[in-house]
Amino acid sequence: MTEGLQNRLNAKLAELRAAGRVILRISASADSIERLFVEGGDGAILLDCDPQRDTAWYGDVELQVSDVPGAWVIVAGEGGPQQIAV
Numbered sequence: 858m859t860e861g862l863q864n865r866l867n868a869k870l871a872e873l874r875a876a877g878r879v880i881l882r883i884s885a886s887a888d889s890i891e892r893l894f895v896e897g898g899d900g901a902i903l904l905d906c907d908p909q910r911d912t913a914w915y916g917d918v919e920l921q922v923s924d925v926p927g928a929w930v931i932v933a934g935e936g937g938p939q940q941i942a943v
Contacts, residue, residue, distance in 0.1 A: 862889060862928060863896040866943050869930055870918065873941070878932045882919040884940070885928035890920070 866883070873880055885893070893901045893915065902920060905912040913920040923929075929940040 861896045862892045862943065863901065866893070866915070866928060866930075869941065869943050870916070873930060873932060880918055881931045881933055881938055882921055883915055883928065883930055884921050884923045884925075886923055886926045888926065889928040890922065 870880065890902065890913075901915070903914045905914065913922075918930075928943040930943060931938050931940055933939075
């Protein structure tokens with residue numbers, strides 16, 4: 858059986874942080890975001906409390922909806938942001 862998206866995402870975030878990478882945001886399809894809600898419950902993804910911002914958060918990382926299937930962690934890189942698949 859494959860590991861759930863929430864477990865894979867948490868493991869990837871921990872791995873990147875342990876390597877000293879700067880995490881900019883998470884980009885995920887609507888289907889992937891739905892899976893995070895199903896796997897993690899209502900508290901898995903939170904909306905920003907500032908009404909001026911239309912932002913969601915996965916823990917302390919900003920979460921953006923993508924039209925592309927899947928989920929990626931966007932990190933700072935030497936040549937600019939890099940996408941790392943979850």
